[in-house]
Amino acid sequence: MVKNPASSSAPAICPRRSALYMPASNERALAKARTLDCDVVIFDLEDAVAPDTKEVARETLAQALAEADYGHRELVLRVNGRDTPWFADDLALAARLSLDAVLLPKVGSPDDVHALAESMAAMGVAKTVALWAMIETPAAILALGDIAGSASDTGLSAFVVGTNDLAKDMRLQADAERTAFQMALSTTVMAARAHGLVALDGVFNGIGDADGLVREAEQGRRLGFDGKTVIHPSQIEACNQVFAPDPDALTEAHAIIAAFAEPDNADKGVISLNGKMVERLHLAEAERLVAEAEAIATR
Ligand SMILES: CC(C)(COP(=O)(O)OP(=O)(O)OC[C@H]1O[C@@H](n2cnc3c(N)ncnc32)[C@H](O)[C@@H]1OP(=O)(O)O)[C@@H](O)C(=O)NCCC(=O)NCCSC(=O)C[C@H](O)C(=O)O
Numbered sequence: 001m002v003k004n005p006a007s008s009s010a011p012a013i014c015p016r017r018s019a020l021y022m023p024a025s026n027e028r029a030l031a032k033a034r035t036l037d038c039d040v041v042i043f044d045l046e047d048a049v050a051p052d053t054k055e056v057a058r059e060t061l062a063q064a065l066a067e068a069d070y071g072h073r074e075l076v077l078r079v080n081g082r083d084t085p086w087f088a089d090d091l092a093l094a095a096r097l098s099l100d101a102v103l104l105p106k107v108g109s110p111d112d113v114h115a116l117a118e119s120m121a122a123m124g125v126a127k128t129v130a131l132w133a134m135i136e137t138p139a140a141i142l143a144l145g146d147i148a149g150s151a152s153d154t155g156l157s158a159f160v161v162g163t164n165d166l167a168k169d170m171r172l173q174a175d176a177e178r179t180a181f182q183m184a185l186s187t188t189v190m191a192a193r194a195h196g197l198v199a200l201d202g203v204f205n206g207i208g209d210a211d212g213l214v215r216e217a218e219q220g221r222r223l224g225f226d227g228k229t230v231i232h233p234s235q236i237e238a239c240n241q242v243f244a245p246d247p248d249a250l251t252e253a254h255a256i257i258a259a260f261a262e263p264d265n266a267d268k269g270v271i272s273l274n275g276k277m278v279e280r281l282h283l284a285e286a287e288r289l290v291a292e293a294e295a296i297a298t299r
């Protein structure tokens with residue numbers, strides 16, 4: 001099992017370029033995920049599972065996890081909301097499984113995160129299991145800083161944007177550029193960065209639209225997201241490529257690291273490299289980029 005590096009106290013680099021959702025009730029998808037190159041698998045007990053099949057879905061998932069492991073992939077269980085009749089049973093399942101994180105949908109306030117942490121502890125979910133929060137309601141967007149701030153005492157370590165629910169609740173009209181989402185997406189990344197959280201972009205519903213997916217993934221990358229949630233195996237590779245360090249940026253990062261390692265530059269805070277000013281803040285980012293590339297390469 002992947003250890004739980006997405007915690008505010010453990011900043012180890014863990015690639016999360018692609019996070020694949022699947023209904024926990026879908027045996028075929030659960031098996032297929034072991035062969036797919038996604039960084040994260042999200043077993044969904046919420047919207048992708050009909051109300052009368054929640055129990056079957058839990059048992060199907062438990063069986064799949066007992067049969068074989070998922071290798072390097074990080075394993076996340078999306079439970080039903082705290083105010084649903086399924087929440088307690090979902091957490092009881094989480095306590096039985098080897099998971100990296102529990103993902104709570106429709107988080108609206110830091111109280112939701114604190115309550116999840118308390119419920120997980122009460123149900124016996126291992127302390128190593130991180131809390132992830134879906135950011136998909138207008139209330140969540142308005143409370144992003146406070147929700148992210150709850151990371152310090154809850155184990156919250158990632159935000160996952162839910163653009164479908166957000167569009168529904170805001171009654172916004174989405175265009176290809178996601179114009180109406182921009183403020184929400186950017187503020188989500190900002191709040192995540194302010195508190196050391198991972199930020200994953202929402203799903204692209206057009207399964208057959210490869211160009212549209214790449215455009216949207218690139219936009220997410222530019223906004224600062226660590227990766228993108230996906231709904232179909234055909235969407236994984238594009239996200240893995242878009243969210244991997246860019247080869248030119250990697251070359252530049254190695255040059256920055258080498259330049260600051262020169263004895264002449266040991267005491268300098270700023271240097272000139274290939275016609276550009278480079279400061280130690282660029283060195284830190286260069287080191288992060290190289291570490292990310294190495295983490296991907298060791299997959
Ligand atoms: C959308 C789907 C129902 C389509 O499924 P299907 O018709 O089976 O697709 P294909 O025939 O093209 O599948 C080819 C093979 O790939 C496997 N497959 C398909 N999808 C997945 C998957 N997600 N994970 C793993 N494997 C998958 C099929 O089993 C086929 O395998 P094989 O026959 O062995 O070759 C389906 O893709 C699907 O269910 N997707 C996930 C839907 C989901 O989980 N939705 C909930 C999360 S999205 C969301 O709600 C975000 C947020 O909350 C918000 O508000 O925005």
Ligand SMILES: [Mg+2]
Nearest residue numbers: 136162164165
């Ligand atoms: Mg949703």
